[in-house]
Amino acid sequence: DTGVSQNPRHKITKRGQNVTFRCDPISEHNRLYWYRQTLGQGPEFLTYFQNEAQLEKSRLLSDRFSAERPKGSFSTLEIQRTEQGDSAMYLCASRSRDSSEKLFFGSGTQLSVL
């Protein structure tokens, strides 16, 4: 499978715990995005990387959230001190530099905070 890969697919955690998600984009894509989607809503932009540089962050990304893409390949999204309101599907997407409209999404990580 050469698509965008996300792990884990599901994560159940207790409030206050830290969680980390991983995204492996399509190999030749230098742009990587994180979105969050809650039930009955469309995806909401969280942050964006061009290679290893994090170039934009949404106001949705509180200081409990941190994202990295250390070598310009895979990315991680960490949520510290999880809250019940963090429960959502976290989607990763990638695209190549010359194709602004063709954003490819992974299947997401479904987070449930109890």
Added chain:
Amino acid sequence: QKEVEQDPGPLSVPEGAIVSLNCTYSNSAFQYFMWYRQYSRKGPELLMYTYSSGNKEDGRFTAQVDKSSKYISLFIRDSQPSDSATYLCAKGGNFGNEKLTFGTGTRLTIIP
């Protein structure tokens, strides 16, 4: 007011019918428009994109954009049960703005 408004449905139509899905937007500073399809527990999948007003056709799917009224539509001809999914409209910003803004999605069911 949300930047992108989309009727969440649900919408149920019989197999073979023509489906019309619609969105409106409030900000004129958008360069391109997309429709995504999302199956349950899956990520969104790009169906169509367009930069300009008018129609763009791809097989059974037609995307229509009217920038003067800020209205975008997706038509599905000869609808099939496999078309049952949530359809999301999205808009891209000015060049250099990487963020996509999505509608809430319309849940569509095609009844065999």
